[in-house]
Amino acid sequence: MMAARAMANVGDEKEGRVSACESYLPMVKLMRRVLHANGMENKVRLFPKRSDEIRVGCELDSRADLMVSEILDSELLGEGLIPTLQHAHDELLVPNPQMIPYRATTYGQLVESSFLRKLCDLHNQEISASDGIQLSPVTTHSLISLKPKQYAMQCDALSSEIKLLSEPFKVFEFDFWKRPESNRETEITVQATNEGTVHAIISWWVLQLDEAGSIFYSTAPKWINSQYITNSISGKDWCDHWKQCVWFIHDTGLPTLRGENVSIRASHNDISISYGTTPEVNKDNSSFLKWYEERIITLLPERIGIYGDRNWRMSYITAIRNILNRSSSPLCVVADDSVFLTVLLSSLSESSNVIASFPGLKDNGAQYIKAVSASNGFSSDRVRVLDTKISSFSEFERKIDILVGEPFYYGNEGMLPWQNLHFWRERSLLNPALAEDALVVPGKGILKICAMSLPDLWRSRCSLKDVEGFDHSSVNETLGACGNLPEMQQGPCLPFYLWQCGEIEELSQVYQPMDFNFSKPIHSCLGKLQMKFLKPGLCHGFAIWIDWVLDERSSNIVSTGPDSRYWKQGVQLLSVPQPVNSTSASYAEVEAYFDHLTGELSIKSSFS
The missing domain is CATH 2.70.160.11 (Hnrnp arginine n-methyltransferase1)
Incomplete structure (x- = not known):
């Protein structure tokens, strides 16, 4: 609609020749309603399909002179920007077309943050907790880890807890006006401005909307001085649709000294940007991503943080010890995807029989329990792992003495708090299988x-x-x-x-x-x-x-x-x-x- 109005305002001979594409049917219906409400249904041709399904000579009469798009996520590439632009340049646009936006540039900055470290370093958090439960043992600490990706986060909220270890550095530039490459890699040398430990790379992007370079939009955190990017930055108000991104440096981080050079390897494919630092690249003579191939379970950062939190762990350890003291040779059931509670029950009681339900983790849950059992002092043969909801299992040899849950369900991250009351529903469906004096945690x-x-x-x-x-x-x-x-x-x-x-x-x-x-x-x-x-x-x-x-x-x-x-x-x-x-x-x-x-x-x- 903005394009159609602009063309009419300048008296363009192609007034009204605006084509829009949208593949999601409910959004197509909504677009038609909005066009009608603004009297522009005859000004914009709406095609209910993806842009890479549009063909010149079919939907379009000729190649287009101008493309206007907003297919950007917090990471920049996650909504398919690169393949969309590739197809548009190959099939839909004239040579040297006008593009809005014109260019995007991604930036990064090295930071130290104890909070961010907790979101990625389960192994050393467990060492600090000193409670004897090892979800990430020394010999197999890559079995449970983060997926190597950028995580969107409102980093402004952490500004008082972050120590900046470098100036902002440019990572990649994407020129919308020409056909982008699918894969690129670059080596960046970053000079440390402070002594500390790099726990993460915080990144953001800046849009140059016009060719002249007079209109910009930035997702940079508020601590960034605009002189490092451009003299004209907008978009500093809080927003929820675009955030900064965090790439975690695993293990204890990367120690640096003021003035020391840090080598960063950045690469991108069609949908994401990834980073590696020199120690990670050389780890075990394999690449940074190769280091993750041994993992069995990948969790979100907040889940890693919970599993490493000393107070959270101690609360459950205390509760489980108390209920085990009230039972001898109990049948214990873990009612959700909790590897922590499964390991905890199996470790604290040699006489207990444990049935763990991993409907989200599936076979990975069983593989993981087998891999960490020896480090936690129990035999994996004592644990029966189900890949379905516990309420759908009916072959209990006897009544359940102890039913536990975090409660948390794999795949429910980011859901409303009361959706984890699914634990209550599961407990209710299990009612016939519970002993009369069964103990339920949480109660x-x-x-x-x-x-x-x-x-x-x-x-x-x-x-x-x-x-x-x-x-x-x-x-x-x-x-x-x-x-x-x-x-x-x-x-x-x-x-x-x-x-x-x-x-x-x-x-x-x-x-x-x-x-x-x-x-x-x-x-x-x-x-x-x-x-x-x-x-x-x-x-x-x-x-x-x-x-x-x-x-x-x-x-x-x-x-x-x-x-x-x-x-x-x-x-x-x-x-x-x-x-x-x-x-x-x-x-x-x-x-x-x-x-x-x-x-x-x-x-x-x-x-x-």
């Missing part, structure tokens, strides 16, 4: 809620109206929105890492609207409370999470709240932000309802 889940000021997040989720002079109001009905909705309409509850949500502030204490008792079969729950505010401010919504009670008698609780940066919280944004104060006259009535049939949690609120 309870406690729903927590707190009123929050979330201006950046709320702005990013507002309903659309006028966008650059175009009516986009019909988009809200299809894609959903949270802010500025019609009266009585409420947006969805969404999962976010609150610590990455820009400006945030707690406006109330933390309340408990309901709890979930896992000693009983799953059922729907309703909770109501009156929430008072601790400080004045503008309430944009509520943060919601679950605390898992491992042992109620000893108050052994694992929290997934905002203070734990390894978990996403649920966020219920208000349609209209509410001004609040700390007087007794300012409060909110909050109602929470958990529907056990759908597994959904709904939050309703009213302010006074």
Whole structure:
């Protein structure tokens, strides 16, 4: 629509000859509605297919003079930028076409960060924990690892914890106006500006939108001085659609001295950019990526962080020891994809029989348990590993004495907190197989809620109206929105890492609207409370999470709240932000309802 309007404004003889392609059918339907709402259905030809399915002489009358695109993710290449441009230059565009954007450049910076180290270095975190459980033993510590890739992250939130070890350095330049290569590799020499240990490479990209070089957009973190990139940088406001990326340096990192040169090898294929440092390249006389080929299980950084967290581990070790002391030769069942609990149960009790359910890990789970059993002092023959949900297994030789879960389900990373109440559903389906005095860990889940000021997040989720002079109001009905909705309409509850949500502030204490008792079969729950505010401010919504009670008698609780940066919280944004104060006259009535049939949690609120 912007292209069609621009052509009309300059009186171009090809006015209206704008072709758009979109392969996702719901988006095609939405585009047609938006075009109609703006009276432009005859100005834009919409083809419900991918651009590489478009042919000149079929959909297009001739090759195009100008291509406008936005097929960029936080890493730049992940949405298929390179193959899309290759096909366009080969089949759809005139020689030397006009392109918007014109060019993209990726940058990197070496950093030290204890938090980032925890997200990739399970082996040394376990050494520090000193609890005897080895998920990453010395001889096989590559069996469980991160996938070698860049991870999108709001690095501005870590600025106070990051030590910069280099200036920004250019990695790759992608000229949209010419056909890009699928694979490139480059050696970069980076001079360390500080003494420290490189734990990660933080990267970002800068778009040059016009050929003249007067319009730029950057995803750089806020600590970057624009002089290192260009004199004209925009896009410094918080946004959720593009973040920075983190490439982790495995093991303990790369020690550097001020003024020392660090060799970085960067390469890219059609969809991703990867890095390697000199010690990694030479490790065991094999390449950096070859080092990962022995791995059996790959986890997300937050999962690595949890498994290495000393307090989290000790909470479960204490709880499991306590319940094992109450049973002799128990049948223990791990109800989800937890290699930690499987190793823990097998290590702490020589007389226990363990059945582990790995519906997400499948055969990799069994291979992994076999590989680490000797290091943890048990025989893998004592562990029966299932590649299905435990509730679908019916061949128990006797009743289950102990049922445990983290609870966490492989593949559920980034989901809403209460979706891990799947553990409660599994426990309920297993009810006939449980002994009368069976012990369940965790024994309870406690729903927590707190009123929050979330201006950046709320702005990013507002309903659309006028966008650059175009009516986009019909988009809200299809894609959903949270802010500025019609009266009585409420947006969805969404999962976010609150610590990455820009400006945030707690406006109330933390309340408990309901709890979930896992000693009983799953059922729907309703909770109501009156929430008072601790400080004045503008309430944009509520943060919601679950605390898992491992042992109620000893108050052994694992929290997934905002203070734990390894978990996403649920966020219920208000349609209209509410001004609040700390007087007794300012409060909110909050109602929470958990529907056990759908597994959904709904939050309703009213302010006074």
